[in-house]
Amino acid sequence: MTNGTNRILDEFAKMMTDAAGAAQGVRREFETLFRTQAERMLHSMDLVQREDFEAVREMAIKAREENAALQARIEALEARLAGEAGSKPAPRTRTKK
Template sequence: MTSGTNRVLDELAKLVTDAAGAAQGVRREVETAMRAQVERILNSMDVVQREDFEAVREMAARARTENSALIERIEALEARLAKFEGQSAPKTAKSSAASTKSRNNS
């Protein structure tokens, strides 16, 4: 009688194990289907992926840095130009007016 009970318990354990395996398979299939559905919805909404967003954000940060450096460089060049123009400017108002007139005619 003991072997009969063991056999029944063994069969029951095998049945539970098979059911658990089947449940895991169903779970994987449901997850795959859900993931595909969510991807389809997100694609229809034109939502960007995280990797693309991070790449664009990094590019924007680099562009801001380059822009700041270029602004500083332009300001330094304008200061040098103003200093150069200040040194070569005519001393009298009469010759300054003539210089402006000749520049406007060119």
């Protein structure tokens, strides 16, 4: 009778192990399906990937810095021109006789 009980317990343990393996397989299938559907949905929403966002962000920062530098150069040139115009006599214009 001891062998019969052990065999029943062994069969029960094997059945539970198989059930756990099947549950893990179902879980993997569900995760794969969910991931595929999520990727499809995100792709259809036309969202920007993080890498692309960061690249454009860096470009915008660089462009702002370049614009600020160019603005400073323009202001310096305008100040220099205004200073030169104030120190020189105004050019004469010819009048018709």
